[in-house]
Amino acid sequence: MNAAAVDRSRFEFLLRAGDNGLILGQRLVVLIGHAPILEEELGMANVALDLLGHARMWLSYAGEVEGANRTEDDLAYFRGASEFRNALLVEQDNGDFAATIVRQFLFDTWHARALGAWSASSDERIAGIAQKAKREVDYHVTRSGDWVARLGDGTDESHARMQTALAQLWPYTGELFIADDVDRELAARGIAGSPEELRDAWLGDVAAVFARATLSIPEDAWTPSGGKRGLHSEHLSYLLAEMQSLRRSVPGTRW
Amino acid sequence: MSKDIWPLWEVFVRSAHGLAHKHVGSLHAPDAEMAMLNARDVYTRRNEGVSLWVVKSTDIVASEPAANEALFDAPKDKSYRYPTYFTVPKGVKHL
Numbered sequence: 001m002n003a004a005a006v007d008r009s010r011f012e013f014l015l016r017a018g019d020n021g022l023i024l025g026q027r028l029v030v031l032i033g034h035a036p037i038l039e040e041e042l043g044m045a046n047v048a049l050d051l052l053g054h055a056r057m058w059l060s061y062a063g064e065v066e067g068a069n070r071t072e073d074d075l076a077y078f079r080g081a082s083e084f085r086n087a088l089l090v091e092q093d094n095g096d097f098a099a100t101i102v103r104q105f106l107f108d109t110w111h112a113r114a115l116g117a118w119s120a121s122s123d124e125r126i127a128g129i130a131q132k133a134k135r136e137v138d139y140h141v142t143r144s145g146d147w148v149a150r151l152g153d154g155t156d157e158s159h160a161r162m163q164t165a166l167a168q169l170w171p172y173t174g175e176l177f178i179a180d181d182v183d184r185e186l187a188a189r190g191i192a193g194s195p196e197e198l199r200d201a202w203l204g205d206v207a208a209v210f211a212r213a214t215l216s217i218p219e220d221a222w223t224p225s226g227g228k229r230g231l232h233s234e235h236l237s238y239l240l241a242e243m244q245s246l247r248r249s250v251p252g253t254r255w
Numbered sequence: 256m257s258k259d260i261w262p263l264w265e266v267f268v269r270s271a272h273g274l275a276h277k278h279v280g281s282l283h284a285p286d287a288e289m290a291m292l293n294a295r296d297v298y299t300r301r302n303e304g305v306s307l308w309v310v311k312s313t314d315i316v317a318s319e320p321a322a323n324e325a326l327f328d329a330p331k332d333k334s335y336r337y338p339t340y341f342t343v344p345k346g347v348k349h350l
Binding site: 042 | 261288293
């Protein structure tokens with residue numbers, strides 16, 4: 001294991017962490033002006049801002065680790081879809097409010113568990129970012145879990161919509177817990193625990209809320225994966241086109 | 256779900272220990288639990304406080320403007336109602 005290979009794994013890890021926040025944050029900000037009520041709109045915008053803040057920390061560090069003079073903005077705005085390392089779950093369409101909430105809850109619960117594990121990273125910078133982000137993400141879990149329980153155990157229509165959304169999105173959770181070579185190397189180096197180790201605790205977290213919500217967990221079957229290697233659904237290209245167009249058409253533009 | 260079936264809540268924030276809760280605004284929420292979450296998102300994202308109260312707007316009893324005279328228009332000639340009316344006797348040390 002040479003030094004360059006270790007840096008590459010660390011870089012990949014930081015892109016994965018950063019891209020999850022960046023892409024899900026972008027998904028949520030397009031709901032501004034379209035949320036069902038004002039208070040929920042502010043709540044979702046706050047979550048989006050939190051995720052964007054985490055993405056900035058991860059991607060800034062990724063740029064430093066890469067050592068190629070790329071800033072957080074370079075990484076966010078000048079990579080194509082195949083260079084993004086986010087999980088497939090976060091790039092899925094907003095759909096109806098049930099789909100938005102189920103996607104959020106499945107991600108938030110994984111995110112909180114992952115950040116908890118990364119807080120013990122041998123890389124102090126990673127541990128520091130994880131600890132800082134965890135405080136906010138614990139709130140995200142409360143918020144999306146609250147909605148899952150309400151809508152699942154709400155009216156016949158809200159229950160049906162939530163169960164449909166869960167059936168659509170559940171398969172994408174599998175990828176969150178599949179380890180690849182990068183993950184195994186990171187675990188061996190003590191930089192991040194293996195994703196597989198998070199699954200039992202996560203399953204306990206979501207099962208408790210789904211029980212309150214009277215929603216049944218779909219059976220594990222088809223498990224799409226590949227986000228961590230840059231193999232994305234077509235949704236991501238459209239999202240990136242919107243997110244990156246201004247920066248690419250007016251290089252060097254600033255607020 | 257339409258917002259006109261969501262009741263209005265008044266939000267109070269205590270900005271620091273030892274100070275009183277101060278009214279900061281209102282919001283809509285279906286129940287107390289979500290009112291508290293919404294209050295956090297709408298009013299306390301910038302370290303505004305150390306404690307939150309949410310109260311259903313319909314639970315607040317407000318004075319009637321028609322009763323203003325009786326409630327607030329105290330006679331100006333009763334100056335003995337103010338502490339400044341009284342002179343402190345000589346020799347009083349611990350007042």
